[in-house]
Amino acid sequence: MQHHDIPGTIVYDGAEAQKGYALNAMCYSFNSAANRDEFKRDEDAYCTKYGLNDEQRAAIRERNVLKLLAAGGNVYYLAKFAGILNLNVQDLGAQQTGMSVEAFKEKLAAAGR
Amino acid sequence: MAQIVGAIATSHIPAIGKAIAENKQNDPYWKPFFDGYGPALSWLKQAKPDVVVMIYNDHGLNFFLDKMPTFAVGAAAQYRSEDEGWGLPVLNSFPGDAALSWHLIEHLVADEFDITSCQDMAVDHGFAVPMNLLFPNAGGQWPVKTIPVSINTVQHPLPTPLRCWKLGRAIGRAIESYPKDLRVVVFGTGGLSHQLDGTRAGFINKKFDLYCLDTIVRDPEALTKLSVMDLVREAGAQGVEFLNWITMRGALLGQVSKIHSNYHIPISNTAGATLVLENRTEAQSQAA
Numbered sequence: 001m002q003h004h005d006i007p008g009t010i011v012y013d014g015a016e017a018q019k020g021y022a023l024n025a026m027c028y029s030f031n032s033a034a035n036r037d038e039f040k041r042d043e044d045a046y047c048t049k050y051g052l053n054d055e056q057r058a059a060i061r062e063r064n065v066l067k068l069l070a071a072g073g074n075v076y077y078l079a080k081f082a083g084i085l086n087l088n089v090q091d092l093g094a095q096q097t098g099m100s101v102e103a104f105k106e107k108l109a110a111a112g113r
Numbered sequence: 114m115a116q117i118v119g120a121i122a123t124s125h126i127p128a129i130g131k132a133i134a135e136n137k138q139n140d141p142y143w144k145p146f147f148d149g150y151g152p153a154l155s156w157l158k159q160a161k162p163d164v165v166v167m168i169y170n171d172h173g174l175n176f177f178l179d180k181m182p183t184f185a186v187g188a189a190a191q192y193r194s195e196d197e198g199w200g201l202p203v204l205n206s207f208p209g210d211a212a213l214s215w216h217l218i219e220h221l222v223a224d225e226f227d228i229t230s231c232q233d234m235a236v237d238h239g240f241a242v243p244m245n246l247l248f249p250n251a252g253g254q255w256p257v258k259t260i261p262v263s264i265n266t267v268q269h270p271l272p273t274p275l276r277c278w279k280l281g282r283a284i285g286r287a288i289e290s291y292p293k294d295l296r297v298v299v300f301g302t303g304g305l306s307h308q309l310d311g312t313r314a315g316f317i318n319k320k321f322d323l324y325c326l327d328t329i330v331r332d333p334e335a336l337t338k339l340s341v342m343d344l345v346r347e348a349g350a351q352g353v354e355f356l357n358w359i360t361m362r363g364a365l366l367g368q369v370s371k372i373h374s375n376y377h378i379p380i381s382n383t384a385g386a387t388l389v390l391e392n393r394t395e396a397q398s399q400a401a
């Protein structure tokens with residue numbers, strides 16, 4: 001990770017990309033409907049197919065965004081996993097900041113005032 | 114000769130594509146955003162572009178971490194819209210202009226930009242949402258040819274604002290040396306401030322965005338003094354897409370004037386913005 005002083009912010013660099021490769025490769029595959037269906041049929045088998053490590057598998061199982069990020073997930077690929085779960089970016093934001101979705105939306109609106 | 118007649122910068126948030134698909138333009142949430150496109154559409158109508166050079170970033174449709182080009186230029190007869198995994202409608206393919214693409218590629222490489230050329234390319238919401246926004250009546254029959262220029266904003270190290278400005282300058286020179294009489298508009302997409310990931314998710318910085326919207330018109334080179342980390346800090350982890358806007362602005366080599374801008378918070382997790390710039394070359398100014 002590059003040195004920086006920006007709190008709560010990931011600079012997604014080579015170290016992250018190396019760590020998260022398998023997890024992101026799996027999420028990248030979710031561009032295809034057939035792959036999304038295959039994942040839904042047997043999540044565990046699908047994680048095995050893509051060679052996820054234990055940390056990544058647990059984060060997928062728990063649908064925990066901060067853990068997925070800590071395991072090297074990149075938000076753009078993770079967004080495709082969120083698509084399977086029918087979660088939008090406000091849902092993800094609320095989960096990461098520990099707010100209700102309503103409160104998170106209010107925080108966004110407040111930034112405009 | 115080909116002429117760059119102007120540029121349009123616009124946000125490309127996927128939710129916009131969804132709102133268009135669901136005809137929500139007059140919904141109270143969406144109206145202040147979509148209303149910002151009226152003047153852009155009128156300007157575009159009289160600008161009559163033959164070609165749009167689309168400066169955008171891929172978000173994990175065409176490129177994966179296995180091969181991540183810093184700068185990629187499309188060189189295909191058409192570019193596919195595809196399923197991105199979250200239910201945005203797939204649009205008709207976008208026509209390309211392979212001859213102009215190769216001209217651009219030749220000139221960029223001769224100008225020391227070591228770009229990746231792509232003869233097979235799917236384009237995601239970063240490309241498709243602006244097309245959908247700015248050609249709303251196309252009914253899938255896109256009225257322009259397109260040249261995708263994709264900039265890596267996914268995996269650091271990202272190109273610096275200065276490098277993107279220089280790329281824009283080189284794109285401008287290349288296009289304007291093309292012998293066919295084509296009217297070209299440059300689009301720069303993405304932004305403005307937003308952050309999707311980490312505990313700072315939901316970060317929006319109105320003050321910085323307004324500075325950028327103003328400075329990019331009258332003193333764009335001031336923006337080249339920013340570092341990528343400045344952009345991450347001030348615009349958010351995904352607000353780095355402003356690099357696409359800087360590149361777009363770089364491509365305008367003539368007298369630039371602002372036709373229109375709009376800024377609205379929030380659209381999804383993002384500060385939505387539009388900017389329309391006219392570019393007058395010396396020859397045009399004399400003729401006028």
Ligand SMILES: [Fe+2]
Pocket residue numbers: 125126172239303304354
């Ligand atoms: Fe984006």
